[in-house]
Amino acid sequence: MSDRIYKAVIEYLKTRDNGWRFILGGQVYDRDTLIVKMEKDKEFREFVIEEVVKTAVELLVPNKGF
Numbered sequence: 001m002s003d004r005i006y007k008a009v010i011e012y013l014k015t016r017d018n019g020w021r022f023i024l025g026g027q028v029y030d031r032d033t034l035i036v037k038m039e040k041d042k043e044f045r046e047f048v049i050e051e052v053v054k055t056a057v058e059l060l061v062p063n064k065g066f
Contacts, residue, residue, distance in 0.1 A: 005049050010035060 022029045
């Protein structure tokens with residue numbers, strides 16, 4: 001499953017223009033730098049995938065006041 005999410009994230013990133021930025025903490029990644037980092041750094045890639053899944057769940061599951 002995470003491989004499919006990874007591929008979807010990479011496909012999404014490739015559609016962004018050159019001015020697109022991803023800010024994580026104090027680090028700013030442009031599109032190409034983020035793609036390379038995700039390809040080379042397995043721990044970073046897994047972190048990004050986990051954050052994508054968490055965001056998707058928050059958007060899709062209604063808040064029941066928990």
